[in-house]
Amino acid sequence: MTLQAGVVAVQGDVAEHVTAIERAAETHGRDVEVREIRESGLVPDCDFLAMPGGESTTISRLLHDDGIAPEIQDHVAAGKPLFATCAGLIVAAADTGDERVDELELLDVTVERNAFGRQKDSFEAPLDVAGLADDEPFPAVFIRAPAIADAGSAEVLATWDGRPVAVRDGPVVGTSFHPELTPDSRIHGLAFFENDEAALPASESA
Numbered sequence: 001m002t003l004q005a006g007v008v009a010v011q012g013d014v015a016e017h018v019t020a021i022e023r024a025a026e027t028h029g030r031d032v033e034v035r036e037i038r039e040s041g042l043v044p045d046c047d048f049l050a051m052p053g054g055e056s057t058t059i060s061r062l063l064h065d066d067g068i069a070p071e072i073q074d075h076v077a078a079g080k081p082l083f084a085t086c087a088g089l090i091v092a093a094a095d096t097g098d099e100r101v102d103e104l105e106l107l108d109v110t111v112e113r114n115a116f117g118r119q120k121d122s123f124e125a126p127l128d129v130a131g132l133a134d135d136e137p138f139p140a141v142f143i144r145a146p147a148i149a150d151a152g153s154a155e156v157l158a159t160w161d162g163r164p165v166a167v168r169d170g171p172v173v174g175t176s177f178h179p180e181l182t183p184d185s186r187i188h189g190l191a192f193f194e195n196d197e198a199a200l201p202a203s204e205s206a
């Protein structure tokens with residue numbers, strides 16, 4: 001069967017997630033159709049979702065204005081995978097301490113926006129990420145990245161500079177950095193196809 005993937009596309013680096021999902025699906029031998037989510041009514045048909053990096057206050061506002069926010073909450077409540085990166089993680093968090101973000105509370109973490117500095121402080125770091133199929137460090141791109149100030153009940157998959165930067169909470173995986181901006185789609189694979197705590201339709205048996 002063909003899996004339906006959705007990339008939340010109200011703002012942010014959408015095309016890069018589409019490419020990363022297609023690459024991860026190929027690696028995992030799954031057939032995937034990816035659609036961009038700009039309006040309500042599409043999320044209920046999706047087997048898994050990505051929420052991209054961008055500007056969290058804008059993404060938050062548009063998701064609520066357009067009626068997409070409750071659909072994403074229902075998606076996660078049904079145990080379906082969601083992968084949220086950078087601004088996506090901020091929007092998905094339980095708390096940001098920033099009143100301009102209306103958090104979706106999809107994972108039990110508190111984030112601190114821009115904790116690793118401004119745009120000019122962007123950097124790439126080799127990260128050890130728990131759960132990847134091999135031991136190769138992941139090339140993590142940080143751009144105005146949030147830190148996870150409190151990981152709550154979420155499982156910490158990676159830390160940088162002593163702070164959690166990748167977490168899993170049931171069907172939701174979140175990263176402070178941008179796996180979609182590198183050709184390495186291992187974390188997309190982990191979030192969508194290798195998360196035992198998420199519900200994804202099985203491959204058809206022969």
Ligand SMILES: NC(=O)CC[C@H](N)C(=O)O
Nearest residue numbers: 053054055056086087144
């Ligand atoms: N690269 C990013 O997604 C940056 C996120 C941005 N700092 C925000 O708070 O929205």
